[in-house]
Each structure stands twice: as structure tokens, then as C-alpha cells.
Amino acid sequence: MKKVNIIDVSKATGFSKSTVSKALNNSKEISKKTKKKINSFAKKLNYQPNFFARNLRKNNIKNVGIIIPDILNYYFAKVIKGAQKEFFKSGYDLVCFFNEESTSKEKKILEKLKNGSVSGLLISLARNPYSENIKKTLKDFKSLNTPIVMFDRVLDDFKCDKVLMDDFNSTFDSVKHLVSAGKRKIAFVSPIHDTIIGRKRYDGYVDGLKSENIKFDKDLYIPLTKGDTIESEITKLSSNGRIDAIICIEQHTTISILSLLLNLGYKVPKDIAIIGFTDGPIFKYVKPSITSVDQHGEYVGKLSAKLLIKRIENDQNEDFVHEIVPTSLIKRNST
Amino acid sequence: MKKVNIIDVSKATGFSKSTVSKALNNSKEISKKTKKKINSFAKKLNYQPNFFARNLRKNNIKNVGIIIPDILNYYFAKVIKGAQKEFFKSGYDLVCFFNEESTSKEKKILEKLKNGSVSGLLISLARNPYSENIKKTLKDFKSLNTPIVMFDRVLDDFKCDKVLMDDFNSTFDSVKHLVSAGKRKIAFVSPIHDTIIGRKRYDGYVDGLKSENIKFDKDLYIPLTKGDTIESEITKLSSNGRIDAIICIEQHTTISILSLLLNLGYKVPKDIAIIGFTDGPIFKYVKPSITSVDQHGEYVGKLSAKLLIKRIENDQNEDFVHEIVPTSLIKRNST
DNA sequence: TTGTATGCGTTATCAA
DNA sequence: TTGATAACGCATACAA
Numbered sequence: 001m002k003k004v005n006i007i008d009v010s011k012a013t014g015f016s017k018s019t020v021s022k023a024l025n026n027s028k029e030i031s032k033k034t035k036k037k038i039n040s041f042a043k044k045l046n047y048q049p050n051f052f053a054r055n056l057r058k059n060n061i062k063n064v065g066i067i068i069p070d071i072l073n074y075y076f077a078k079v080i081k082g083a084q085k086e087f088f089k090s091g092y093d094l095v096c097f098f099n100e101e102s103t104s105k106e107k108k109i110l111e112k113l114k115n116g117s118v119s120g121l122l123i124s125l126a127r128n129p130y131s132e133n134i135k136k137t138l139k140d141f142k143s144l145n146t147p148i149v150m151f152d153r154v155l156d157d158f159k160c161d162k163v164l165m166d167d168f169n170s171t172f173d174s175v176k177h178l179v180s181a182g183k184r185k186i187a188f189v190s191p192i193h194d195t196i197i198g199r200k201r202y203d204g205y206v207d208g209l210k211s212e213n214i215k216f217d218k219d220l221y222i223p224l225t226k227g228d229t230i231e232s233e234i235t236k237l238s239s240n241g242r243i244d245a246i247i248c249i250e251q252h253t254t255i256s257i258l259s260l261l262l263n264l265g266y267k268v269p270k271d272i273a274i275i276g277f278t279d280g281p282i283f284k285y286v287k288p289s290i291t292s293v294d295q296h297g298e299y300v301g302k303l304s305a306k307l308l309i310k311r312i313e314n315d316q317n318e319d320f321v322h323e324i325v326p327t328s329l330i331k332r333n334s335t
Numbered sequence: 336m337k338k339v340n341i342i343d344v345s346k347a348t349g350f351s352k353s354t355v356s357k358a359l360n361n362s363k364e365i366s367k368k369t370k371k372k373i374n375s376f377a378k379k380l381n382y383q384p385n386f387f388a389r390n391l392r393k394n395n396i397k398n399v400g401i402i403i404p405d406i407l408n409y410y411f412a413k414v415i416k417g418a419q420k421e422f423f424k425s426g427y428d429l430v431c432f433f434n435e436e437s438t439s440k441e442k443k444i445l446e447k448l449k450n451g452s453v454s455g456l457l458i459s460l461a462r463n464p465y466s467e468n469i470k471k472t473l474k475d476f477k478s479l480n481t482p483i484v485m486f487d488r489v490l491d492d493f494k495c496d497k498v499l500m501d502d503f504n505s506t507f508d509s510v511k512h513l514v515s516a517g518k519r520k521i522a523f524v525s526p527i528h529d530t531i532i533g534r535k536r537y538d539g540y541v542d543g544l545k546s547e548n549i550k551f552d553k554d555l556y557i558p559l560t561k562g563d564t565i566e567s568e569i570t571k572l573s574s575n576g577r578i579d580a581i582i583c584i585e586q587h588t589t590i591s592i593l594s595l596l597l598n599l600g601y602k603v604p605k606d607i608a609i610i611g612f613t614d615g616p617i618f619k620y621v622k623p624s625i626t627s628v629d630q631h632g633e634y635v636g637k638l639s640a641k642l643l644i645k646r647i648e649n650d651q652n653e654d655f656v657h658e659i660v661p662t663s664l665i666k667r668n669s670t
Numbered sequence: 671t672t673g674t675a676t677g678c679g680t681t682a683t684c685a686a
Numbered sequence: 687t688t689g690a691t692a693a694c695g696c697a698t699a700c701a702a
Contacts, residue, residue, distance in 0.1 A: 116383055
């Protein structure tokens with residue numbers, strides 16, 4: 001069963017293929033009557049204009065790519081949701097890729113996308129993306145005129161539109177919140193201390209303490225390296241009333257800490273309060289529910305999509321934009 | 336900055352464009368030396384063959400679409416992950432859409448996809464998909480030679496490859512598991528009693544009871560309609576030792592039930608055991624952790640992708656396949 | 671081994 | 687208002 005093309009419609013209606021084309025594209029050159037006839041035939045034959053021929057002729061494709069680390073991460077799922085909605089509204093299709101925190105996979109994806117199947121790219125990089133490789137590959141997109149918008153995990157020295165979370169204030173505000181709840185011995189647990197985001201959140205924590213005239217105690221800063229378990233750290237830290245609150249900037253570690261504290265017999269938040277990071281509902285269902293920093297993933301996706309569309313459709317030479325999306329604290333029962 | 340095309344490469348190298356084309360496609364007609372030269376020039380110029388021209392010529396596109404209800408649902412996220420991996424391996428790009436449980440949105444997506452931007456379609460329908468509209472739209476894909484694979488939420492009277500969960504045995508096995516833990520007064524809570532899946536799980540429950548010689552008590556079957564709260568139902572049901580276990584086939588309802596029971600002073604699982612449904616980690620972190628039916632979303636995605644690729648690349652006329660993916664019980668502390 | 675010519679299905683320009 | 691023709695960029699049958 002061959003696909004019906006414009007010539008089939010032309011033959012069926014008796015009009016030339018250029019008339020058919022114009023009629024189907026609702027050109028005002030064509031009379032109402034002719035349009036009606038041609039449209040009805042096209043429908044009857046289930047004619048669909050060839051995607052490639054049309055795009056080849058018009059030389060633009062309404063596809064954009066998105067590359068994120070992991071779709072099972074609730075934050076990224078929200079970003080995709082927000083982005084997809086926005087793109088769909090503007091007629092763009094969203095092609096999804098996952099780098100699984102691997103720079104080499106990321107590179108493979110990027111190389112593949114150079115084939116022109118997308119006219120723009122949304123990307124949040126794999127951890128430790130500071131490889132020259134990736135940067136070089138990304139630069140190729142510039143010469144292909146394919147704009148890139150980075151969000152969340154961005155490359156500092158790559159020039160493009162960027163959407164960032166307000167990581168600094170997320171922890172700054174967390175400290176404020178804890179202090180207002182009477183806490184002053186606040187630990188900071190970071191399994192991502194070697195990332196830019198981790199450092200910004202750390203800075204917010206340190207400055208938050210400073211703004212409350214609390215002396216920074218480096219023993220209360222717990223950077224975790226991959227594979228570290230927090231068990232001994234937390235046990236040590238929590239003994240003798242050395243701390244009365246914990247800010248943890250990664251979801252699973254937060255849950256482990258909560259369960260550890262409860263097992264050790266501490267009351268949360270009375271003895272030790274906890275603040276965690278996630279967009280997801282998990283913290284809502286544990287006991288006690290955990291106060292958490294909401295990163296507004298859906299909004300990040302929407303905003304990134306808007307920037308990308310603008311960049312695709314308008315001037316590529318405008319100055320690059322860096323948007324900072326504020327986080328907000330969802331207050332629950334752990335603080 | 337115009338994109339460089341094959342003629343630019345041809346001029347740069349001094350070879351004709353057909354020689355260039357052949358060289359870049361690694362044709363054995365072309366000498367090693369020529370290939371080398373042409374390849375190096377192509378690289379230097381950052382030449383990328385025009386996506387549309389190439390596809391127009393070859394008339395096949397390595398894009399597939401996936402439509403799911405909601406990406407924030409962990410099960411569907413897993414399906415996407417599994418599918419994406421499989422598609423990527425075979426060189427296909429995955430274009431993602433979400434129907435948000437709306438048949439009209441679903442229809443819009445399908446209509447749009449008729450433009451030939453994908454050569455295959457993976458779909459899990461919005462609830463209540465039994466509209467003639469959707470079926471008619473889906474049928475159009477047949478005449479476009481675009482194969483469809485349905486998974487999970489399928490349309491019974493539409494002929495295509497399908498991947499289904501073993502819903503019947505999921506609840507059948509759950510009953511067995513509860514009985515082996517000494518429970519016999521097992522309630523069944525279903526917020527999706529009006530769906531095929533809901534009915535199959537119900538059947539599994541009923542037959543599970545039968546196989547254990549437990550008389551079915553219709554008062555223990557709680558179908559919930561949208562908006563119903565389970566509070567009064569569960570309170571009534573749990574009083575006077577009327578039940579000693581609950582199977583609930585929706586994640587959020589399950590969590591609510593757990594929390595309700597604990598508030599009412601019941602011990603879980605001693606007084607009342609609970610089994611829920613989800614692929615996600617939420618049940619792992621509540622106290623007590625909840626035994627749950629794992630639907631193996633990633634495998635469902637992978638399998639669906641495989642079927643679709645086969646259908647795209649091979650004979651379209653083979654008989655349609657219906658795969659049943661077994662579920663498994665993750666035993667935790669609520670049973 | 672390389673080059674010439676043609677066609678894929680559209681849309682756009684120009685002529686009728 | 688309609689139609690003939692060229693062009694988009696590539697791949698391939700065929701000629702050299």
C-alpha cells in the first residue's frame with residue numbers, strides 16, 4: 001500500500017499539483033470552490049504531505065531534543081513535563097535522551113543529533129561534564145546554527161542561554177528557617193560537594209549561618225564521596241547534642257538520615273530537624289514528613305522551552321540570557 | 336552562516352558531488368585515497384548531510400513516537416526509560432507525548448503524528464479511551480503504514496501488537512501471599528474499578544480467594560469513584576476485626592490507607608496487612624515499608640520497543656503478538 | 671574508479 | 687484563478 005502523494009490528489013481532482021499544494025496550504029490565490037473540492041478529495045484519500053519533502057523545501061524542522069541525566073529523577077521528569085507542554089503548544093516535538101550520568105553516552109547522543117534532526121537542544125549535563133570533549137561537541141552545534149539552552153547542570157564557560165536554580169538562596173533560606181525554629185547547630189550534608197551546584201548550596205549555607213551570627217563549624221560540614229555511607233558520620237555528629245538540625249541536599253541520603261536518627265532514638269524535629277531537597281512526593285509520605293526545597297522543575301522546563309523557541313525563531317545574535325529560578329521551601333513536620 | 340552542503344564539499348575537494356556522496360557513505364566504488372581526502376574535508380567543513388534530503392531520498396525516518404498518560408507516574412517513566420534505551424541502540428529517536436488522561440489531547444497528538452514525523456508509535460491510552468474517535472484516528476495509521484504497539488492501557492478491539500501486564504496473577508498471587516502469612520479476611524480497594532485493568536485485578540483477587548477456599552464477601556470489595564475518600568470506608572471496614580488485610584491497586588490510595596490505619600491505632604501488618612501497586616521507591620521509605628507489586632515498567636518499555644522495531648523493519652503482515660509480562664511481589668514489612 | 675543525470679515530494683516563482 | 691517549471695540536497699542508475 002503506497003502512500004498517497006500530491007500527484008495522486010492532483011489526478012483525482014483534475015487540478016495541477018501546484019494548485020493542489022496551494023489549496024491545501026490555504027493560499028488565497030485559490031478559489032473557495034476549488035479549495036473545498038481539493039480538501040475533500042485529500043481527506044477521502046487520507047493524503048498526508050510528505051514530511052521530508054516539505055521540510056526539505058521549507059528547510060526548518062519543528063523538532064527539539066532534550067538530554068537529561070535520568071528520567072526516573074522526579075525533578076527531571078517535571079522538567080520534561082513542563083518543556084513538553086510548552087513545545088507542544090508551539091508545534092514542536094520533543095525528542096528525549098538520557099545520559100545516565102555518563103559523559104561518553106552524552107557525547108554519543110550529541111554526535112547523533114548533529115544530523116539535523118532537531119533545530120534546538122535543551123540539555124542538563126552529566127555529572128563531571130568538564131571534559132573538553134563535550135565542550136567541543138557542543139560548539140559544533142553553533143556552526144550548525146542549532147541553538148542550545150542549558151538548565152540546572154550547565155557548563156560555565158560555554159556561551160548559551162541558561163536556566164539555573166537559585167541554589168545559593170535555597171540553603172541560605174533553609175538556614176534562616178531552621179534558625180527561626182530555634183535551631184543553631186546546623187549540619188550540612190552534601191553528596192555532590194564536587195559539583196558547582198553543590199558548592200553554591202554550600203555557600204548559601206555558610207552565608208546563611210553568617211547572617212545569623214552563627215560561627216561556621218567545619219566539623220558540621222559533611223561532604224560525601226560516592227559510595228560513602230553516612231551512618232558513622234551521622235552517629236558521631238548527632239551524639240552529645242552536637243547538632244540540632246541537618247540540611248541534606250540529596251533526596252535518598254535525606255531519607256537514610258531520617259531513618260538513622262529515628263533508630264538512634266532521636267525525636268524529629270524536636271531533637272534534630274531535617275531539611276531535604278526534592279520536587280517529588282516522597283518526603284510527604286514518610287513519618288515525620290520532611291520539609292523540602294522545591295525546585296520547580298516544571299517551571300524550569302517551561303522557561304527553558306520558551307527560551308529555546310525564541311532562539312530558534314528569532315535572532316540568534318542577541319545576548320545570551322541567564323535566568324535564575326527561585327526555589328521555595330515546602331514546610332512539613334521535620335522542622 | 337549557511338549550512339554547508341554536499342556541493343560545498345564537492346567544490347572544496349574537486350570531486351563531483353556523486354563521488355563525494357559515495358565516499359561519505361563508504362561505498363566500495365570509491366578508492367581509499369579519495370575517501371580519505373573527502374572525509375577529511377567534510378570534517379574540516381563540519382559537513383552534516385541534510386536530514387530531510389537524505390530521508391526523502393531513502394523514504395524512511397528513524398523516529399518513533401510514544402504517548403503515555405503522565406511522565407510523573409513512576410511506572411510510565413520506567414517504561415520510557417526502557418524503551419528509549421532499546422530504541423537508541425537501534426538508532427531510533429524517541430519523541431515523547433503525554434495525554435494527561437485526556438482523550439481529546441490524545442487525539443490532537445495522534446492527528447499531529449499523522450504528518451509522517453514518526454515511523455512507528457508506542458501508546459498507552461488515556462483512561463476511558465473507548466471513544467470511537469480514537470479508534471478511527473488510530474486506524475488511519477494503518478493506511479499510513481505506521482505500525483502501533485499498545486502497552487498496558489490497550490484498546491481491546493483494535494488489532495495491533497500489545498504488551499500487557501499480568502494483572503490477573505498480580506492480585507491472585509497477592510492473595511496467596513497474604514494467606515500464607517495467615518490472613519484470610521482480605522479487602523480489595525480499587526480506584527480504577529471501571530477499567531479493564533481494574534477488572535482483571537479484581538478477577539485475580541476473586542479467583543485467588545476461591546483457590547484458597549475463602550468465601551468472597553462483597554462487602555470487602557471497595558470500588559472507589561473519582562473524588563471518593565476512603566476514610567469512612569476503611570474506618571468501617573477495619574472495625575470489629577472484619578478484615579485482616581487489604582490489597583489496594585493504586586499507589587496514593589495505598590499510602591492514605593496505611594496512614595489511616597496507623598492513626599486508628601492498628602498495627603501493620605499484625606492487625607492488618609497491606610499490599611500495594613507501584614514500580615517506584617515510595618513504598619520503601621514509609622514506615623512500615625509496604626509490600627508491593629512490581630510491574631517491571633522498564634522491561635515493558637524494552638519489549639514494546641523491540642516489537643515496534645520489528646514491525647517497522649519487517650513484514651507488516653505477520654500476526655499480531657500479545658505479550659503478557661508477569662509482575663512480581665516485592666516483599667516488605669507491611670505483610 | 672569517477673562523473674552525469676534523474677528523481678524523491680514539496681513549495682515558490684513566474685507565466686498564462 | 688490556475689498551471690508549468692525550478693529548486694531544496696541527496697543518493698543512485700548508468701555512462702564513461
